[in-house]
Amino acid sequence: MTGNEIRERFLSYFEKHGHRRVASSPLLPANDPTLLFANAGMNQFKDVFLGSEKRDYARAASSQKCLRAGGKHNDLDEVGKTARHHTFFEMLGNFSFGDYFKEDAIRFACGPNSEINYYLGEHPEDPEFNRPEHVNGPGDTTMEIWNLVFMQYNRVETAPGKYALEPLPAPSVDTGLGLERFTAVIQGVKTNYDTDIIRPAVEFTARLADRHYEPDTPEGFAMRVIADHARATAFSVADGILPSNEGRNYVLRKIMRRAIYHGRNALGFEGNFFHKVADFVVDQMKDAYPELETSREFIGRMVRLEEERFGSTLTVGLQKLEALFSTATEGEMPDYAELARLYDTFGTPRDLIRVGLEERGFGVDEDTYNEEFDRALREIQGASAKGHAAAAAKANPVYAQIAERAGAAQFTGYDETRTDGAKVLALLRGEEEVEELSGGDEGEVALDRTPFYAEAGGQVGDTGVIVRGDTHATVNDTPPSPASGLVVHRVKVDRGNLRVGDTVTAQVDVEKRDATRRNHTATHLMHAALREVLGTHVKQAGSVVAPNYLRFDFSHFQPLTRDELAEIERLVNYQILRNERVQTDLVSLDEAMRSGAMALFGEKYAEKVRVLTVPGFSKELCGGTHVRATGDIGLFKIKLKKARREADELRLKLALGGGASSSQDGRDVREVEGGVTVLAREASDLDASALRQLSDTLLAQIKTGVVVLGRRADGKASLIVRTSPDLSKRVPAGRVIKELAPIIGGRGGGKPDMAEGGGPEPQKLSEALEASYQIVERLLTEQAASA
Numbered sequence: 205m206t207g208n209e210i211r212e213r214f215l216s217y218f219e220k221h222g223h224r225r226v227a228s229s230p231l232l233p234a235n236d237p238t239l240l241f242a243n244a245g246m247n248q249f250k251d252v253f254l255g256s257e258k259r260d261y262a263r264a265a266s267s268q269k270c271l272r273a274g275g276k277h278n279d280l281d282e283v284g285k286t287a288r289h290h291t292f293f294e295m296l297g298n299f300s301f302g303d304y305f306k307e308d309a310i311r312f313a314c315g316p317n318s319e320i321n322y323y324l325g326e327h328p329e330d331p332e333f334n335r336p337e338h339v340n341g342p343g344d345t346t347m348e349i350w351n352l353v354f355m356q357y358n359r360v361e362t363a364p365g366k367y368a369l370e371p372l373p374a375p376s377v378d379t380g381l382g383l384e385r386f387t388a389v390i391q392g393v394k395t396n397y398d399t400d401i402i403r404p405a406v407e408f409t410a411r412l413a414d415r416h417y418e419p420d421t422p423e424g425f426a427m428r429v430i431a432d433h434a435r436a437t438a439f440s441v442a443d444g445i446l447p448s449n450e451g452r453n454y455v456l457r458k459i460m461r462r463a464i465y466h467g468r469n470a471l472g473f474e475g476n477f478f479h480k481v482a483d484f485v486v487d488q489m490k491d492a493y494p495e496l497e498t499s500r501e502f503i504g505r506m507v508r509l510e511e512e513r514f515g516s517t518l519t520v521g522l523q524k525l526e527a528l529f530s531t532a533t534e535g536e537m538p539d540y541a542e543l544a545r546l547y548d549t550f551g552t553p554r555d556l557i558r559v560g561l562e563e564r565g566f567g568v569d570e571d572t573y574n575e576e577f578d579r580a581l582r583e584i585q586g587a588s589a590k591g592h593a594a595a596a597a598k599a600n601p602v603y604a605q606i607a608e609r610a611g612a613a614q615f616t617g618y619d620e621t622r623t624d625g626a627k628v629l630a631l632l633r634g635e636e637e638v639e640e641l642s643g644g645d646e647g648e649v650a651l652d653r654t655p656f657y658a659e660a661g662g663q664v665g666d667t668g669v670i671v672r673g674d675t676h677a678t679v680n681d682t683p684p685s686p687a688s689g690l691v692v693h694r695v696k697v698d699r700g701n702l703r704v705g706d707t708v709t710a711q712v713d714v715e716k717r718d719a720t721r722r723n724h725t726a727t728h729l730m731h732a733a734l735r736e737v738l739g740t741h742v743k744q745a746g747s748v749v750a751p752n753y754l755r756f757d758f759s760h761f762q763p764l765t766r767d768e769l770a771e772i773e774r775l776v777n778y779q780i781l782r783n784e785r786v787q788t789d790l791v792s793l794d795e796a797m798r799s800g801a802m803a804l805f806g807e808k809y810a811e812k813v814r815v816l817t818v819p820g821f822s823k824e825l826c827g828g829t830h831v832r833a834t835g836d837i838g839l840f841k842i843k844l845k846k847a848r849r850e851a852d853e854l855r856l857k858l859a860l861g862g863g864a865s866s867s868q869d870g871r872d873v874r875e876v877e878g879g880v881t882v883l884a885r886e887a888s889d890l891d892a893s894a895l896r897q898l899s900d901t902l903l904a905q906i907k908t909g910v911v912v913l914g915r916r917a918d919g920k921a922s923l924i925v926r927t928s929p930d931l932s933k934r935v936p937a938g939r940v941i942k943e944l945a946p947i948i949g950g951r952g953g954g955k956p957d958m959a960e961g962g963g964p965e966p967q968k969l970s971e972a973l974e975a976s977y978q979i980v981e982r983l984l985t986e987q988a989a990s991a
Contacts (some may be wrong), residue, residue, distance in 0.1 A: 207387045207401035208492060211267050214296045215382065218265035221312065223298055223814040226266045228493070232452070233244060240452045241271040241445075243296030246353075246378040252301050253355055255373035262303035267383065268295045268438055269493070273455050280459070281570065284428035287324075287388070287395035288347050291459055292436035294383040300373025309352050309377045320350035322389050349385045353378040395419075397428050400891070405431035408484045413471040414777030426470035433463035434481040438489070441482075441506050442499040448736060450820055458509050458555045465556050469522070476515075478848045479507035509771065513551075513737050525552050525560050537566045544580035547740065582797050603686035606630045606650055612689025617655040617666070618788075621712040626651045628706045632692070635943060640675070641695070647700065648692040649677070655712050656682040658691045662747035663724050663828040668712040675700025675708075717829065719751035722837045725786060725818075725830045726776065729840070730756055731802070732822035733775040737768050743802070749828065769842055776840045777887075779821055782898065787817040795824075802826050838905040839898070841872065874908075876981035877988070880931065881909030884976040886969060888915045892922065899926045899958075910935055912944070912976040916966040921948040923972060925959045932956035934987045935980055943979050947972040 205213075214223050229248035233239040239247065245268040251257035273280040273291040282289035298312060313320065325345035327333040339346050355376040357369035386395040391399055397406060409427045410417040418424045440456050447457035460478065467473040482503055490497040524546050534537045546552040558573050610629040630650040631638050641647045649670060656679060659665040665682030670693065677695040685691060693710075695702075700749040702708070727749055734742045746757035764772075774788075793813050797803065801815045802824040816826045818834060831837060872885040883902055887895055897912055902911045903926045923944055925937040937959040945952035945961035948968050952961015 205391055207383060210387055210390060211294070211296065211383060211461050211492065215265050215267065218263075218298045218312070221263075223265040224261040224262040226264045228267055229270045231269050231271050231440055232445050240455060241273070241440075242268060243270050243272050244268070244378075245270075245295040246299065249299055249301070249378075253376050253378070254358060259301070262301050264301070266297055266299075267492075268297060269443075270295050271436055271440065273436065273459055273885040278550055278909075280462070283432050284425045287381075288385055290384065290396065290432050290435075292432065292439055296381040296383050296386070298377070298379050302376055302378035304597040305375050305377060306354055309354070313350055313352055314381060318352040318354070319348055321346055321348050322385075322388075324394055344564075347385055348380045349389060351379065353380075376495060397431070402428075402431055402435070404488060405481060409434075409467075409471075409481055411482060412477055413467075413473065415471065422470050422949055426466035428476070429466045430463045430471075430481055433459045434478065434485050435489075437463070437478075437507060438482045438485040438496060438503050439493070441503045442493075442495045446506060447510050448820075450741070457510070458553075460507070461514050461553055462555060462559070464514055465512055465522075465553075465559065474776070476508055478511055479504050482507050511575045511738075512767065513771075517902070522552065522556070522560075525557060529560070529564060537561065537568075540576045541583065544577055547577075548581060586991050602632065602635060603690055603692070606637070607687035607690040609792060610650060610652070610690070613651060613691040614653040615655075615657070615691070616653055616901065617657050617712065617717075621655050621668075621714050621717055623655045623710045625710050626653045626710045628704055628708060629701060631702060631704055639704050641697050643697050643699050643701070646694075646696045649679075649695050650690060650692050651710060654691050654693070654710050656691065656693055656710060657712075657717075657829055658682045659684045661749075661826060661828050662727070662744075663720060663749040664751075666712045666720075667716055668710070670695060670702070670708050670710050672702070672706055672708040673700070675702060675706075677702055679710075692864060705743070716751040718731065719831045720749060723754040724749045724826075724828045725802055725816075725834065726837050726840055727754060727756060728816060728822045728824055728826070729776045729779050729834065729837075730772065730817065731758075732818070733772045733779075734758060736775060737771050738764075773840060773842050779818060780834050780837050780840060780901075783833050784818050784821070785833050786830050787819065788830070789815045789817070791815055796825055799823065835901065836899050839872075839883075841885070874977055876977055877984040880935075880980065880984060881906045882912070882977050882980050884914075884973040885911040886914050886916070886973060888901050888917065895922075895924055901925050902926075903928060910937075910940070910976070910980050912940070912973060914973050916969055916970045919966065920962055920964055921950075921966040921969040921972070922962040923948070923952065923960065923969075925954070925976075927957050929957060935983050939983065940976070940979055944972050946977060947975060 226248075229242055231241050232849055233242055233247060236247070236250070242248070245266055246253070247268070248266075249264065252259055266368060269292070269900060271292050280291060283291055290757055295942055298309075300309065310318070319339075321336070321339045323334040323346050325333055332347065332580060339348055355372055355378060359367050360370055362368045371409075372586075383398060384401055387397050387399040387401055388394070393399055396402060406417055406427045409430045413423075413427075417555075419429055436459050437456065440459075445452055445456050447453060447460055449457070463481075464478050483500065486496045486500050486503065490500075496503070512857055528542055528546065543557050546557060547554050554574075554577055558568065558570075561568060561573075606629070613629075616623045628649060629652050631641050631681075632648040632650075633641065633645060634647075638647070641649075651670075656666040656668065657663060659682065665681070667681065668679045670677045670679060676699050677697045679693045679695050681694045683692065683694060689743075720976070727744075727747055731744055741760050744756065744758055747756040790812055791799075796813050796815050799815065801817075809967030813825050814827050814831060816828075817823045873881060873883045876882055883906060887898060892915075895915055899911050899913050902913075903909075906928070908928045908930055910928070910931065912923065914921060914923045923941060925940045927935050927937040927940070927942070933956065936956040938956060939956045939962045941952035941954060941959035945963055947965075948961075949965035950961055950963025952959060954960055
C-alpha cells in the first residue's frame with residue numbers, strides 16, 4: 205500500500221464514521237502568535253475546542269501539513285540521523301468537538317491504549333527489547349505512531365508563573381497518526397526515509413549527484429537531509445513563508461541553507477541544485493496538495509534566489525571556518541568570540557558553524573550554543589559602539605566654553621520643522637564670540653532649542669531660516685556638533701540684526717528635509733537588503749544622506765553582480781510598496797544591542813539611543829530623521845561605482861523621489877522644455893496594480909511633471925502615463941500614450957491626467973520609454989508655439 209493510499213484510506217474510514225473531511229490549514233498559522241508553524245493536526249481547530257468558534261460539524265478528519273524546526277518543537281538537529289525525525293511531515297487526525305469521547309476514540313483507533321507504539325527491531329517477542337520505556341528512545345526500534353489526546357481543560361495563567369485548569373465547554377478528542385511513521389510500518393521498512401513518501405526524493409538527489417544512495421555514509425546522510433528539507437521548503441514557500449532573517453522566515457532560511465551546505469560539502473554540487481529537488485517534491489505531492497502545482501514557478505524562483513545568495517557566502521565563510529579549525533589546538537573547541545567574528549565579518553552562517561563543530565565532535569545543544577554565540581556577538585559589536593561613544597570630540601575651545609555655559613541644545617526636529625520661542629545663546633563671527641550679527645554678516649548661531657538637524661550619521665545638516673520680526677537670517681548649513689550637545693547654525697543675515705538673548709523662530713527648509721528623510725530611510729532599507737542578499741557580514745562603512753542623492757559605502761569580499769544589484773533593488777522597492785510604518789524607540793545602548801539592533805562602526809552613541817525599525821526587515825541605531833512610512837520614499841534605483849582605494853569598497857549613489865534632478869547621462873529623471881520634469885522607467889517586477897500605485901507615488905514625489913512606467917509580462921508590454929494637474933492641458937496623458945503605444949505594436953488611450961496602453965512587442969519597451977522625453981518635449985513646444 206502506498207503512502208497516498210494510506211492517507212486516503214484513513215480519511216475515508218473516518219468519513220464513513222460521520223467525520224467531515226477538512227483540508228489541511230497552511231503551515232503559516234492564521235492569527236496564532238504562539239506558533240511559528242502549524243505543528244499538529246489540532247492547530248486549526250484550537251478555537252473550536254475552546255468554544256470560541258462554532259462549525260457545522262462535530263467530527264472532523266484531516267491530513268495536516270506540519271513543520272517542526274523551531275520553538276518548543278524543534279527536530280532539525282535530528283533530521284537524517286534517526287529513522288523518524290523530520291522538519292516537514294503529515295499528521296493524520298480525527299477530532300471530536302464535544303461529540304464522542306474516550307470509548308469511541310479508542311474504538312476508532314483499534315485498541316485500549318491512548319497511544320499506539322510499534323517495535324521495529326529484531327526481537328519482537330523479547331520483553332527485554334520491546335518495552336514501553338524504549339518508545340521514541342535511542343536506536344529507532346520502538347516508535348510512537350498514534351496518539352490520542354482527551355481534552356477536558358484549558359490551562360490559563362492566573363499570575364506570573366501560576367496556572368489554573370478551566371474546564372472546556374465540552375470534553376473533546378484530538379488524535380494524531382504520523383503518516384510517514386505509519387507508512388514505514390505498513391510497508392515493512394526500517395525508516396521513514398525508505399518509504400515511498402520520501403525515498404524517491406532521496407534517490408533523485410543521488411541521481412543529481414551521480415552517486416548511489418548508501419544509507420550508512422556521510423553522503424547518504426546528506427541525501428536524507430536534502431530530501432527532507434526540500435519537502436519543508438516547497439510546502440513553506442507555497443504557503444507564503446519566504447526565507448529571510450527573522451522569525452519563521454529565518455527558520456526556513458536555516459533549513460534551506462543547511463540542505464545547500466550538505467549538498468555542496470558532502471555531495472560535491474558546485475552549482476544550484478536544491479531548486480531541482482524542491483521541484484521534484486512538487487511533482488510527487490501535487491495531487492494530494494494542489495497548491496504546490498499552483499506555486500511551482502514561485503517556489504523555483506525563491507529557492508534559486510536563496511541558492512545564489514548563499515553561494516558566495518558559503519564558499520568564503522567555510523574557508524575561514526576551516527582555517528580557524530586548522531589553527532586551533534587539537535581537541536579544543538574554538539572560542540565563541542572567534543566563531544562570532546566569522547559570522548560578523550565574513551557572514552559564515554551561525555547554524556553552519558554549529559554543524560562544523562558537530563562534524564568535529566564538539567556536541568553543543570542549540571540553546572547553549574545560541575546563548576554563548578549571542579553573548580560573544582554582543583561583546584564584539586558593543587565594544588565598538590561603546591568605545592566610540594566614550595571618545596571625546598576635539599573642538600575649538602570657544603565651542604567647548606559655549607557648551608559648558610549654555611548646556612545641550614534641545615532638538616525638536618523629530619516632531620516639528622518650525623520652533624517658535626527659541627533663544628539665541630551665542631553668536632560667532634569667525635572663531636570669536638560676538639554680541640550681534642548685522643545685515644550682510646556671516647557667522648554661527650547657537651540656540652537653546654532647534655528643529656535643525658546637525659550633520660551626523662552621514663545625514664547632512666538642515667538648511668532654512670531664523671527670523672525675528674524684520675530680522676531674517678538664512679541658515680546655509682548645520683554642521684556636525686563641535687562640542688557635546690552644542691548645535692551651531694551657519695547663517696548669513698539678510699536683513700536686520702541678531703543679538704544674544706533674542707527670541708526667534710527657527711524654520712527648517714521642509715522640502716529639503718523631506719527629501720533627506722526619504723534618502724535616510726532608504727539607507728536603512730538598502731543596508732538590510734545588502735545583508736539579506738550578500739550576507740550578515742555586510743556593514744555600512746560610510747555614507748552621505750543629502751536631499752538630492754544618497755551615497756552608501758560598505759565592505760564586501762567581491763564586486764556585486766548584476767543579479768545581486770537587481771535583487772537588492774527589488775527587495776527595497778518591495779518594502780517601499782508594503783508601506784510599513786517606521787517605528788522609533790528610545791532605549792539604553794545595552795538594551796538596543798541586546799535587541800539585535802545594528803550599531804554602525806565609527807559612530808558615537810550616548811547611553812540612551814534611538815532605535816529605528818522597519819518591522820520584519822530592518823533595525824538600526826540611528827539619530828537621524830526619517831519618513832513616517834516606507835511608501836513615502838517612492839522609487840529606489842541603484843548606481844554603482846568602485847571606491848578609490850580598494851576594489852571591494854563600493855559606493856551606491858541613488859536618485860530618489862523629489863531628490864532626483866535633471867541629467868544628461870541617461871538617468872530616468874530628466875528636465876525637458878521649460879524645465880518640466882519627465883520620469884520614465886521600466887518596472888517589470890510589479891504587477892499592473894502595483895504599477896499604478898507606483899505611478900501615484902512618483903507623481904506625488906515630482907509634484908509637477910510627467911511619469912511614464914512600463915512593464916513586460918507574458919510576452920507583452922504595457923505602459924501607464926501620469927500627468928500632473930497643472931500640465932494636463934499642455935501634455936495630456938491620453939495624447940502621450942497614443943504616440944507611445946504604437947512603438948510596442950499596440951494602442952492606448954485615457955484621460956488627460958492618466959492613460960494606459962499595451963502591445964505585443966516587449967523588446968521595444970526601452971525604445972518607447974526613451975521616446976517619452978521627446979514626445980513630451982514636442983507637445984510642450986507645439987503648445988507654446990500656438991499660444
